[in-house]
Amino acid sequence: AVSDLSGVAGGRIELRGYHGRGDWRALPTALRGGRLHAELSDDLDGAYELRARATDGAGNAGVGYGGVRTLPVRAATRLAGHLLVRARRARPGCKPAKAARCRTVATVRRQAARVARGGQVVLRATATTAAGRPLAGAEIAATLVSADGRETGLPALRTDAAGAVATVLTARRSATVRLRYAGDGRHRASEAAVELRVPAQATIAAGGPAVRAVRQLRRKAARGPWRAVAVAGRVVRFRGRVLGGAVPRAGKLVEVQAHFRGRWRTISAVRSDRRGRWSFRYRFGASPRTATYRMRARVPAEAGYPFAAGTSRPLRVTVPGARR
Template identity: 40%
Template sequence: LDTRRLEDGPHALSVTATDAAGNARAVRRTIRVDNHAPRPVRGVRVLGPAGVRSHNSFDLRWKPPPRQAAPIVRARYRLCRASGSGRCVEGTRPGGTTGIDDLSVPDRGEWRFKTWLEDAAGNSRRSYASEPVTLRFDDRQPVRLSAAIETADGTTAPRATIGFGKRPTVRGSLSAAGRGLPGAPLAVLSRTRGSDRTKRVDTLRTDASGRFRYRTERGPSRTVFFEYGGDDRRRPAGDSVGLAVRAKSSLSVSRRRVENGGRVRFEGRVLGRPVPREGKLLQLEAHYRGSWRTFAVLRSNRRGRWHYGYRFEATTGRVTYPFRVRIPRERSYPYAVGRSRVVKVVVRGG
């Protein structure tokens, strides 16, 4: 009897035997058919606290698939490193209808776990594997690395806004079980705001008490990372600080004194690099009637240079006008809002 064409579930089977004399006897039985692998489980989760486990033991739970004809007899699973390196490991656990207990990963690190089920009819399909969940195991001693930027008032902060060309100092510490780790190597990395690339820029070591100080280089707005690679006894650790660097432009004016109706030329150069290919957006501002007001919007060229001509037409008496350039923030320019120095023009009207 080929049951592959039957629908999943119970079926009534009747068999009749007849001998040569014409005597017949019928036997009726109920058979259960299941031709399909169990559907994917849902809601896979790890019981217990999140984060890295120091003991290599994980309990997992999930919701079983509905309308299963044959009972579930085992859970199959696959463990792969989150990095994608190395070979994956597969295994089975009896039962597994709603989860498995005391699962171990092959080694330290971060692993992705997927599971699919097998029923009593032997149906199982790897393509029905669950969505992955992450398992993290590391039995080495936890390490704490902290870093912060020194501010002008002597305190520290994880993020700071600084002037163009400044080199703030970062100070921090590396410790395990409350004790500083002396002479530990630290890597210093940097990622410019708006970039996906992180590059190594320096290395340093902690002092005898596990502390360190690092003077940053001049540059654009960026995140600076400090990383400890760990060893056979201690886990890796890291921390980062954020630097927002104010943009800056030079500013000069062709004439400091002019009659009403006269014309001046403002010019300058955006100092921060790299300048966007389309040039940097700038706002020329003048201070009058008690506040700074934008009177011109322009863009520099690719080299950051810019100029703008302006004619005074409505001044009466003798008036001193302060001028400056505001450099607004743009996604393509890795600097915070900045301003130039102030220049003054004395205008004499009628």
């Protein structure tokens, strides 16, 4: 037996399945204040026998049985997160044939949301036990992890009486929002994640000797497409810039697209410089009638680039018909 006079000098805590299932397994054990301490993993599930093997300074050894314990000791928890976004949806009761004409805007929950750069979105999370009981006063850690690996910690959040917490995020780059509840002496840790997708932004303009005029629409339609008038048969120089920064050293791939036959089609792919500036030359063929073409720049998503695919505002290029 271990002597009370010499004190505990070392030992280990062991466990095995109840009713002798399996061999005794030693747990990582530490001696603190004359007592043996070991942490039980939350991955253990079921009934287990515990015992402690200790030695004192005189070399005496002893074994103490801790009885049967049902593991895990801490209760399982559930952490759920989502983003609140405004979306168009059909009104309740609308007939399928009229669904397109009776849509309304409502706030919906999404695990992944697309938000314009500079826009804001509400992040909401709830922490409960596996049985659904809310965890009030729980601290939730939130971290933004962008596609280029950059991590940004957010201020710690604390749940209310309903186990819920909410905060407003400003969309700067595409990122995974990781939520974590560290747990406590009675509750296990849990995690959740939501996706914030910020589309890339770019500009497009037309210039060169072949362009006779470039003008913006009237103020009341300032958000509409830009317009340019080009001379048929001569080269038009399209140029623009990838906005938002984070352009790779080798430049960013940009797709120049034209809209015809009912959809956008890529007519060329170019690469910008380190500052995001790009250019492309194109020759419009002659036509007996005046033709208007819609052009745009598309910035595709790439590995390590912290933005989702995005496009520029359309540019309308009018090519006058040949005079008779």
